Amino acid sequence: MIFYDCxxxxxxxxxxxxxxxxxxxxxxxxxxxxxGEQLSQEFLAVNPLAxxxxxxxxxxVTLTENIAxxxxxxxxxxxxxxxxxxxEERAQVMxxxxxxxxxxxxxxxxxxxxxxxxxxxxxxxxxxxxxQIPELAARGKARVKIFHDRLEQQLQDRQYLAINQFSxxxxxxxxxxxxxxxxxxxxxxxHSASLEWQARIADRPSAAV
Amino acid sequence: MIFYDCxxxxxxxxxxxxxxxxxxxxxxxxxxxxxGEQLSQEFLAVNPLAxxxxxxxxxxVTLTENIAxxxxxxxxxxxxxxxxxxxEERAQVMxxxxxxxxxxxxxxxxxxxxxxxxxxxxxxxxxxxxxQIPELAARGKARVKIFHDRLEQQLQDRQYLAINQFSxxxxxxxxxxxxxxxxxxxxxxxHSASLEWQARIADRPSAAV
Numbered sequence: 001m002i003f004y005d006c007x008x009x010x011x012x013x014x015x016x017x018x019x020x021x022x023x024x025x026x027x028x029x030x031x032x033x034x035x036g037e038q039l040s041q042e043f044l045a046v047n048p049l050a051x052x053x054x055x056x057x058x059x060x061v062t063l064t065e066n067i068a069x070x071x072x073x074x075x076x077x078x079x080x081x082x083x084x085x086x087x088e089e090r091a092q093v094m095x096x097x098x099x100x101x102x103x104x105x106x107x108x109x110x111x112x113x114x115x116x117x118x119x120x121x122x123x124x125x126x127x128x129x130x131x132q133i134p135e136l137a138a139r140g141k142a143r144v145k146i147f148h149d150r151l152e153q154q155l156q157d158r159q160y161l162a163i164n165q166f167s168x169x170x171x172x173x174x175x176x177x178x179x180x181x182x183x184x185x186x187x188x189x190x191h192s193a194s195l196e197w198q199a200r201i202a203d204r205p206s207a208a209v
Numbered sequence: 210m211i212f213y214d215c216x217x218x219x220x221x222x223x224x225x226x227x228x229x230x231x232x233x234x235x236x237x238x239x240x241x242x243x244x245g246e247q248l249s250q251e252f253l254a255v256n257p258l259a260x261x262x263x264x265x266x267x268x269x270v271t272l273t274e275n276i277a278x279x280x281x282x283x284x285x286x287x288x289x290x291x292x293x294x295x296x297e298e299r300a301q302v303m304x305x306x307x308x309x310x311x312x313x314x315x316x317x318x319x320x321x322x323x324x325x326x327x328x329x330x331x332x333x334x335x336x337x338x339x340x341q342i343p344e345l346a347a348r349g350k351a352r353v354k355i356f357h358d359r360l361e362q363q364l365q366d367r368q369y370l371a372i373n374q375f376s377x378x379x380x381x382x383x384x385x386x387x388x389x390x391x392x393x394x395x396x397x398x399x400h401s402a403s404l405e406w407q408a409r410i411a412d413r414p415s416a417a418v
Contacts (some may be wrong), residue, residue: 041259049308061297068304075296087284088270096275098259128355133344 003028004046004054006038010105010179013209014066017171020031020206022077027053039127050127058184067097070168082168089163096154096162096169104141104147110140112183134186142183148194153179159200164206213238213255213263215247219388221315223275224417226380231286235264236289248336276306281376291377296402297370303357305363305371305378313356314385319349321392352392357403360386363401368409375413383410 003010003019003026019026031037031052038050047054047064055069056062063069074083084090112121114137123130151173154161162169177187177198187194201207212228212235226236240246247259248307254271256263264278266336272278283292293299321327323346323378332339360382363370371378386396386407396403410416 037401057297059297061301063300063304065307066305067307068300071303072296072300077378088266088268090284091272091277091281092270093275094280095272098276120334123351128352130348130351133342133348135342136345139339142339143337145335178353 001026001060002056004031004043004052004056005029006031006033006052007032009052010175011051011066013054013179014172014175015055015069016209017175017206018066018070018082020209021080021082021204022073024073033123044127046179048127051125057150066172067094082142082166083166084163088115093162093167093169096167097172098174099150100161100169100172103150104173104180105142107143107147108176108180108183108185110136110186111144112137114140125195136209141185143161144180148177148187148191151187152191152194155197159197161197166201170197172202173209174198210235210249210263210267213240213252213261213265214238214263214372215240216244218261220260220275220330222388223381224262224278224301224382226289226384226415227275227282227377228339229278229418230291230375230413231282232284232323233286236355239258250299253336257336260334263369277305291375291380293372293376300370302378303375305376306381308359308380309370309378309385312352312359312370313382313389316352317385317389317392318358320353321346350394353389357386357396357400360396361400361403364406369405370406375410379406379410380415381415382394383407 004013005028007017007030031043033052037043038052044050046056047062047124049064051064053069054062054064055064055072057072063072070083076082084093114132114134120132121129123132151161160166160170161173180188187198189195212224214225214237214289216227240252242261246252247261253259255265256271258273260273262275262278263271263273266281272281274363279292289308293302295382322332323341323343329341330338360370369375372384389395396407398404
């Protein structure tokens with residue numbers, strides 16, 4: 001297997017953390033997004049969508065989305081289970097992972113990509129160029145606040161986000177809320193359940209990757 | 210189980226088609242989005258996110274995202290397999306389903322929600338109101354074109370989108386590209402592989418739901 005990574009970006013960090021939780025050692029190649037290496041001919045031959053993470057399996061199948069990479073690794077390395085055990089648990093992990101993607105990861109990206117001067121003309125990942133839309137950055141900020149409230153509500157009586165044990169949904173939410181903190185949208189100080197959850201996940205060795 | 214549906218909306222149609230392919234008969238309740246029933250106290254008690262589809266399992270677990278509903282039903286009713294059989298197939302179905310979600314369903318929604326007069330002040334699904342952003346509608350149109358090109362390329366030598374048999378990814382792409390057609394963004398006539406695929410899926414009894 002070959003894992004295409006970028007140590008400075010949140011999206012591949014989700015895959016790195018999943019791989020670390022599984023205890024796997026996968027050959028890794030860095031794609032420097034800061035230098036635009038995702039748009040090089042060499043990398044576009046691997047992934048025409050120009051995104052990381054990418055996992056190429058031993059059979060040469062190219063997987064380009066975090067959920068696809070997690071699904072593959074969970075199937076070939078089932079222990080420890082990170083995507084639920086029962087039918088309902090598997091569905092709940094998938095549900096919360098999707099809610100994090102749509103209601104947190106996407107708005108955070110909307111903020112950064114539509115406001116940062118370095119992202120001018122590059123408001124979406126991928127090979128196609130799009131101009132920034134400042135209203136989208138403002139909307140993203142409002143949506144991240146709403147997500148922080150939902151996260152706090154969901155974590156009121158729970159140790160972990162989706163099920164009664166650590167899962168992929170925790171990885172996704174931990175990485176993305178952590179990245180949001182770095183770019184000026186931290187979990188509010190009054191959200192004590194969320195901050196305790198964040199500290200609980202930060203204690204795991206996989207959080208260091 | 211109880212399935213919360215809306216016969217006029219594309220998102221719950223994806224779940225309906227999945228249920229039909231599994232040959233299941235699930236107690237169904239209609240939520241009329243045209244009348245705003247998703248924002249009623251009664252429905253918000255079921256799903257505070259104010260979206261359909263929703264599946265409530267026999268154990269009372271509420272599942273609110275298409276991928277969560279599909280994951281649950283695939284686990285409890287494995288035949289016919291709609292999400293792949295091998296590890297790589299499962300990952301490829303998940304990958305293409307995600308690509309359809311992010312690169313087709315989202316841009317189509319961006320177009321409709323940010324341009325239709327009826328959606329003024331309701332530019333995002335859910336309980337929170339957001340104003341329309343006209344530039345987002347324009348960007349959505351450009352992205353749908355790009356997705357149509359990707360779909361055509363992927364279907365050049367294939368009968369189905371993700372793997373060598375019909376899967377959830379075909380359901381998602383078929384429902385969303387069909388909805389895009391209804392709102393003025395059809396697959397271009399020169400995209401013969403995509404149109405053949407569309408006709409192939411339309412022939413399935415599940416496409417009538």
